[in-house]
Amino acid sequence: MFTPARYIVLDDEATELATLVDALHVLGAPCVGIRFDPHELHRPDLFTGLRVLFSDLRLVKAQPAGVQHYSTLATVLDRCVPESHGPYLLVLWTSHENERAALAQRLEELLPASKRPIAVLGLDKVQFRHGVTWDAVRLREAIRARVGSTPQLQALLNWERDVLAAANETLAIIGGLVPDDQRAIAQFPGALDRVLSLVAIASAGSANAPNDRKGAVTAALAPLLSDRISNRPQDPEANALWEQAVTFPQGQELQAAQKARMNRMVHLAVPPAEPVSRLDWGAIVPLGDAQLSDDAMYARFGVTADHLRDREFKLRPERRTEGQLVVVRGGAACDQAQSQSGPVPLLLGLLVPSTALSQNKRSPAVHVCEEKFELDGYQEPVSLLIHARFSTSMVAQELQAWPAATLRLREQLLTMILVHVASHAMRPGTLRF
Template sequence: MFTPARYIVLDDEPSELDALIDALHILGAPCIGIRFDPLGLPDPTLFAGVRILFSDLHLVQAQPAGVQHYNTLASLLDRCISEQHGPYLLVLWTSHEHERAGLTQRLEELLPAPKRPLAVLALDKTTFRNGNAWDAAGLRQAIREQVTSMPQLQALLSWERDVLAAANETLALLGDLIPDDQRRVGTYPGALDRILSLLAVAAAGATNAPNDRKGAVAAALSPLLSDRILNRPQDPHGNALWEQAVTFQPGPTLTAPQKARMNRMLHLAVPPGEAVSRNDWGAIIPLDEVRLTDPAMTARFGFTTAHLRDQEFKLKQTRRLEGQLIVLRGGANCDQAQGQAGPIPLLLGMLVPSGALSTDKKRSIAIQLCEEKFELAGYDEPVSLLIHARFVITIMSEELQHWPPATLRLREQLLSTILVHVATHAMRPGTLRF
């Protein structure tokens, strides 16, 4: 129900913690304060949305200065920041540049790359404190300068706000559908239930909607949300911020591994960070040893595994055993979303290291060799995806549940490109001519 705070203040002194929280609240930042207790470490869920973390360097006063303080903060970040967290900024309370540099180096040594802060900045508490009194105005200005010192992070935070605003506007659209005479405490819930139920049935069908009510409503609202995000009103301040953040500076050409990593982000859903199941539209399911035997492959596809690798997908002889034969869950998106009865279409394909593909042999036009190459665990080089339009099988949902779990899911853009290729190949005319 509550949105995780994007600004967190961490301190072991309650009085200083309260003063910093008040300064951020006056700035309009959705902030929470956490008093550090070495005997009771904070709940990691409190850090689920953090983008800027303000932290005292000396969280345990009894510790000797230096590396022990660095280790304490590193241990907390390792516990509370998830591998899938995304960029965040660490603002440190210290007047000593060498401590900021020392902490930065220690975090790079101890933390996995996904958990490291985007940058470590520093503020000096003593600049804003006179005895028990605080220079709140000066503190607010210093915090503002620190937050805005990295326009790229500020732009991403702005985009995140736009997403939240778009979600709020989407909810407002739902509210507009409820008649005025039903906008009462006693009748509003039932009227909203009716609207949500109608949307769920429209998206997933009357039979399937009760099986995944949240997913059905999300499918109906996602296009509205996406449109609201893409078409936010322009404002001069926001435009100026993005001009600072995205400057198109010339740089070296992306390496093949860098391209593969970006393609994975754009086109692949990868568990456990994202949900993937066998029935999902675009699910990639590996063929296990039982289904790769010659009798099983011949019964389903008419050829053995060795023949498919050599003659259809055209792997190099020296690397003909590399890669993985898979099936891709195809069909129509609406059939999958609405749980339509009938066999599920599966397209035969391969995930294979790009260097294992032969460049000397011409592949059939039935094969879609995706130009996008991907970074995948278990491979030492970028991976290519090939889908064969001629080798399509169908299977009932009950049988599919006994197949290996899906390991990936193609996002809609690339999946649609593949399905258009398959449909075009199936519909191509055969013209006789002399």
């Protein structure tokens, strides 16, 4: 219910902490203050939304100056900054450039790359203090100037702000579907329940919506949210900022591992973050030992698993045992959404390290997805191959005895695969002399 704070103030003195937090609140910053206690490392959950951290350099006054202060702050960041965290800025209360540089170097040495700040900046407290109060206006301008010195971070912060605004507009659209005559306090929750229920049914069908209510509503709201994000009002100041932040420098393209990570996020739903059922449209279900036996493979596909690896998918001979044979739940999206009766259509595929594929030409029936993926259990990017000629089907009860689904293809990639399969099946044959 509560959005994590994007600005955090860390200090060991309660008075200093309170006055700075008050000053940031005056600016409208979603800020939380944390009083440093050397005997109790702080709750990591407070840092999940961190974008700018203001910290005193000397969190333990009894420590001698220098490395121990730097190590103390590094310990806090190592414990509290999440492993998968976006970029954040560290603003240090110091007027001494040598201290700022020494801390930055120490953080490079002690912190894993995923937890390091994008930059360490320095601000002198004396410039913004009038007795026990802070000059909020001067502080705001100084913060803007410091953050503006890293336009890439400033652009991402503005983009994050746009996402929050778009989410608010999307909620307003849903709330606006409640008729005016049902907006009394006593009636509004029930009326909103009806709206959300109808939206879920429209998205996932009346049979499936109750099985994943949040997922059904999310699937309906996601296009609205995406539209609001993509079509924000034009802002000359924001446009100028993005021109500074994204300059298309000459150099290498994204590395293979970076591409694989992006493809995973864009095209795959991965449990447990996103639950996946065997019957979901696009679900990827591995073949287990029972399904891979020669007898079972002959009965279902007319060939063995070794034949598929060697002759159809064409792996390198020395790597023919790598990867995993899978089936992908295909068919029409509406059939799955409405839990239509009948066998479940499945496409035979292979998940395998990309370098294990031979250069030999494959049948036109085999679709090798251009996207390569980062997957758990593999040391290198993974390719997905789909064979249009080896499809099968089974009733839902039989599929439930197979291994659990490990992934789900999102709609864009799944649709491309289904187009390939349909095009191959419908290719015309002509008689020529």
